[in-house]
Structures are given as C-alpha cells and as structure tokens.
Amino acid sequence: MNKLKQLSQATALCALMAAGAARAGEVEVLHWWTSGGEAKAATALKATLQKQGHTWKDFAVAGGGGDSAMTVLKSRVVSGNAPAAAQIKGPSLQEWAREGVLTNVDAVAAAGKWDEVIPPVVANIMKYQGHYIAAPVNVHRVNWLWANPEALKKAGAKLPTTWDEFFVTAEALKKAGIVPVAHGGQNWQDFTVFESVALGVGGVDFYKKALVQLDPATLTGPQMEKVLATFKRIKDYTDKNAPGRDWNLATAMVIKGEAGMQLMGDWAKGEFIAAGKAPGKDFICAAAxxxxxxxxxxxxxxxxxxxxxxxxxxxxxxxxxxxxxxxFQELFNLNKGSIPVRTGMKMDKFDDCAKQSAADFAADAKAGTLVPSIAHGMAVPAAAEGAMKDVVSQFWNSDKMTAKDAQAKLASAARTK
Known part of the structure; x- marks a missing residue:
C-alpha cells in the first residue's frame, strides 16, 4: 500500500511539473542595452521572467543606437521568425503595427490599469487603433541644462533661466577662459539643442505645430526664424573641437570644469554620477x-x-x-538614470534630479505640456526626422545659410516620406 501511495504521489508530482512546464514558455527579447546600467536592468528583467519559470532568450544587438538592431529585426520578421518583444519607440511602433505583425496586449494593460498610471500622450504612442501593442519602460527628459557650479562661480555668472540670460552667462564664461557650452557636433546632438531652443523661445503650442504636426506655415513663420537665429548664436560659445565629439566626452568637459554648461538629456546624469559627483553640489540640473x-x-x-x-x-x-x-520600473530607472513611466510612484531612492524630473513629468502631464522629442525618434516618421536633422546641422555648420534659407529647407524636409 505504501508503494502504491508513493507511486501515486510521484505520478501527481510529475503531472504537476508537466503542467508547469506546459505553462512556461520562452521569451526572446531584442534590445540594444549592452553596457553599464542598461545591461544590469536587462538582467533584472530576465530574472523576473525566470522566477515565473519562463526561459529568457537574449537577443542583444549592440551599436548604432538601435539602427543595427532594426536591420536584424526586419530580416527576422520578413522570414516569419519574429522575437517575442523588440525595443522600438515612437512613430516606428505605429509603422510596425500597420504591417499587422504586432499583438494586442489590452488584457494585460487592463489588469495593470495602464490607462490610469500612464499619461494619455504617452499611452497613445503605445497604442495602435486604440489597442496597446507595446509596453513603455521609462521616461528620459531631453530638455535639461547641465552646469558646473564652480565654473559659474569662477566666471561670476548665474544659472540662466531664459535665453537672454543664457547668452549673458555664456559671455561671462568665455571671458573667464572657460568653454561656455560643451557640445558634440553630431546631427542628433545639434537637434537636441535646437528642439530645446524651439521649446524655450516658441513655447509648447509652437513646438507642437512645428515639430510634431510639421505645420508648413509654422515652419516658415517669423517665430521659427527667431528660433533658428537663437540656436545659431549658441555655436559661437562652443569650442573648435566640437565637430564629431561624442556626447559623453562633452559631458566630461562640464564634469572637469573645462566647460560651464551642456544641453543634453538626462542620460548625461549617469556620467556625473559615475564620476562620483553629487547633484546640487558638484553639478546642477535645470530645465533648459x-x-x-x-x-x-x-x-x-x-x-x-x-x-x-x-x-x-x-x-x-x-x-x-x-x-x-x-x-521593475524602480529598479530599471535607478540603473538607467531615467524615471519611471508610471506616475504616482515613490521616488525615495532616486536622486534630486530624478525627483525633479518626476515631479515635472506629473505636472506637465496634467497641464498638457508633455511633448515628444523629435531628436530622439518620438515625434515624427523616421524619414522626415532624418531629413530635418540634416537641415539643422547644415545650418549650424554653414557660414552662408541664413535662418530664412534654413526655414525653407526645414519645411521641405518635413514633407519627406
């Protein structure tokens, strides 16, 4: 009887294990988080899935800010062998959804009350025809100004809150023998600066019309001419070695006090932190x-x-x-330097810059003043984005192109499909 009982228990255990194995699946994830905090965060996600019995198949493609990964993804999808998930963002999500290859995760979103914790402007990007087809991981704020307080003190300058003040501060830094603005002459860095100028000079409504809706009248109007003229003035305060410089090397100039300021997204904060610098003490983070x-x-x-x-x-x-x-939102964003996309989360473990970013994100979500970054693939189709970046960099680097010339070229680039 005992043997029969043991056999019965063993059979039940096997059945239970078989049922568990049947429920467990494999999740193949394509991403380009291959270094530093990003890799740690990807590992944390892997561990979460493995705890549930699933197998994680890592499909990491390094390089090119995701360009290489997208090339590989296209060939996989065309051959009918798509991964479970792929790191894609902005309007590209809608482009993939139109191909009919993405799945609907409304049930997961409903169970997790995503509509209640994600601002509508963000949720809409994650949806296609009203259905969730993607899961957001984080929020990076792009319109940051980073500054070295010692450099400002040495120059007898203050942190600027307007563009007029910015040029006063830049002039003071220049006279003190400090590079006023650390910059890397790459088209996405040029456009990162440009869109912050557009937002600061033109305001939210102007930004939406010009850089999200690509309205021809706004792109060729007087406000855009002022934006371009302001943007071009900044170049006089960069150094001659800026062309081709990587963004992190520009950040290093601010860290060392060789430069006073940098206009860059919050991934720059990771460089300050890695160098052992403390926000509010060794460096300042402020809205552009x-x-x-x-x-x-x-x-x-x-x-x-x-x-x-x-x-x-x-x-x-x-x-x-x-x-x-x-x-996961907490763990990932602590590692990446960004903030959770979920609103209403506790920010106790985050630094002061992240706390400010989260507070501003929530306030701007309520006020309707959250806007997608065109420089970072969130606002317009890839073809138009690329063409517009080229125009802005041509204007930045040209001694002959006028703001009016740049406006005409920008309006033409916006029609690229």
Whole structure:
C-alpha cells in the first residue's frame, strides 16, 4: 500500500511539473542595452521572467543606437521568425503595427490599469487603433541644462533661466577662459539643442505645430526664424573641437570644469554620477532656458510581436506585466538614470534630479505640456526626422545659410516620406 501511495504521489508530482512546464514558455527579447546600467536592468528583467519559470532568450544587438538592431529585426520578421518583444519607440511602433505583425496586449494593460498610471500622450504612442501593442519602460527628459557650479562661480555668472540670460552667462564664461557650452557636433546632438531652443523661445503650442504636426506655415513663420537665429548664436560659445565629439566626452568637459554648461538629456546624469559627483553640489540640473513648464520626453518601449505558441504567448504577457510593475520600473530607472513611466510612484531612492524630473513629468502631464522629442525618434516618421536633422546641422555648420534659407529647407524636409 505504501508503494502504491508513493507511486501515486510521484505520478501527481510529475503531472504537476508537466503542467508547469506546459505553462512556461520562452521569451526572446531584442534590445540594444549592452553596457553599464542598461545591461544590469536587462538582467533584472530576465530574472523576473525566470522566477515565473519562463526561459529568457537574449537577443542583444549592440551599436548604432538601435539602427543595427532594426536591420536584424526586419530580416527576422520578413522570414516569419519574429522575437517575442523588440525595443522600438515612437512613430516606428505605429509603422510596425500597420504591417499587422504586432499583438494586442489590452488584457494585460487592463489588469495593470495602464490607462490610469500612464499619461494619455504617452499611452497613445503605445497604442495602435486604440489597442496597446507595446509596453513603455521609462521616461528620459531631453530638455535639461547641465552646469558646473564652480565654473559659474569662477566666471561670476548665474544659472540662466531664459535665453537672454543664457547668452549673458555664456559671455561671462568665455571671458573667464572657460568653454561656455560643451557640445558634440553630431546631427542628433545639434537637434537636441535646437528642439530645446524651439521649446524655450516658441513655447509648447509652437513646438507642437512645428515639430510634431510639421505645420508648413509654422515652419516658415517669423517665430521659427527667431528660433533658428537663437540656436545659431549658441555655436559661437562652443569650442573648435566640437565637430564629431561624442556626447559623453562633452559631458566630461562640464564634469572637469573645462566647460560651464551642456544641453543634453538626462542620460548625461549617469556620467556625473559615475564620476562620483553629487547633484546640487558638484553639478546642477535645470530645465533648459524658458522650458521650466514643459517637458520633452524620450521613451524606451518594447513592441510585442505575434506568436503562435500558447506557452510563449503567456511568457510574452508576463513580460509586459513585469515591465510595467512598480518593482521593475524602480529598479530599471535607478540603473538607467531615467524615471519611471508610471506616475504616482515613490521616488525615495532616486536622486534630486530624478525627483525633479518626476515631479515635472506629473505636472506637465496634467497641464498638457508633455511633448515628444523629435531628436530622439518620438515625434515624427523616421524619414522626415532624418531629413530635418540634416537641415539643422547644415545650418549650424554653414557660414552662408541664413535662418530664412534654413526655414525653407526645414519645411521641405518635413514633407519627406
């Protein structure tokens, strides 16, 4: 009888294990988080899925800010072998959804009350025809001004809050023998500065019309001419070695006190922190001049592809659930230097810059002053974005192109498809 009982228990245990194995699936994730805090965050997500019995298949493609990854992804999808999830953002999500290859995760979103914790302007980017097709991971604020307080003190200058003040401060730094603005002459860095000027000089409504809706009248109007003229003035306060410099090397100039200021997204904060610097003491983070009541965002997200295997579909849903969980949102963003996309989260473990960013994100979400960053692939289709970046960099680097010339070229570039 004992043997029969043991056999019965063993059979039940095997059945239970088999059922667990049937429910467990594989989740293959394409991303380009291959270094530093990003890699740590990806590992944390992997551990979360493995705890639920699923197998994590890492599909990391380094380089090119995701360009290489997108090339690989296209070939995989065309061959009918799409991963469970891929790191895609902005209007590209809608482009993939139109191809009919993404899956609907409304059930996961409803269970997690995503509509209640994600601002509508962000949620709309994650949806196609009203259905969630992607899970957002984080929020980067792009319209930041970083400054070295010692450099400002040495120059007898103050942190600028308007563009007029910015040029007064820049002039003082120049006279003190300090590079006023650390910059790297790459088209995305040029456009990062340009869109902060557009937001600060023109305001939120202007920004939306010009750089989100691509309205021809706004692009060729007097306000845009003023924006371009202001943007071009900044170049006089950069150094001759700026062309081709990577953004992190520009940040290093501010860290060392070789430069006074940098206009860059909050990934720059990671460089200060890695150098052992403390916010508020060794460096200052502030909204770019004139943009205190607005927020340009850059959001990483995972698009979820259609799968045939039921167990893998379950693993994919668990991945989406994990990405939006408060625990993962905290862990990931502490590592990446960004802030949680979920509103209403505790920010106790975050630094002062992140706390300010989160407070501003929530306030701007309520006020309707959250705007997508065109420089970082959040606002317009890729073809138009690329063409507009080229025009802005041509204007930045040309001694002959006028603001009026640049306006005409910008309006033409906005029509690129």
């Amino acid at each position: 001049p004139g943009t205190q009541k607005a927020f340009t965002f850059n959001i990483d997200s995972f698009a979820l592809f259609q799968l045939k295997n039921a167990a893998n579909q379950k693993a994919q849903q668990d991945l989406a659930t994990a990405i939006m969980s408060p625990e």
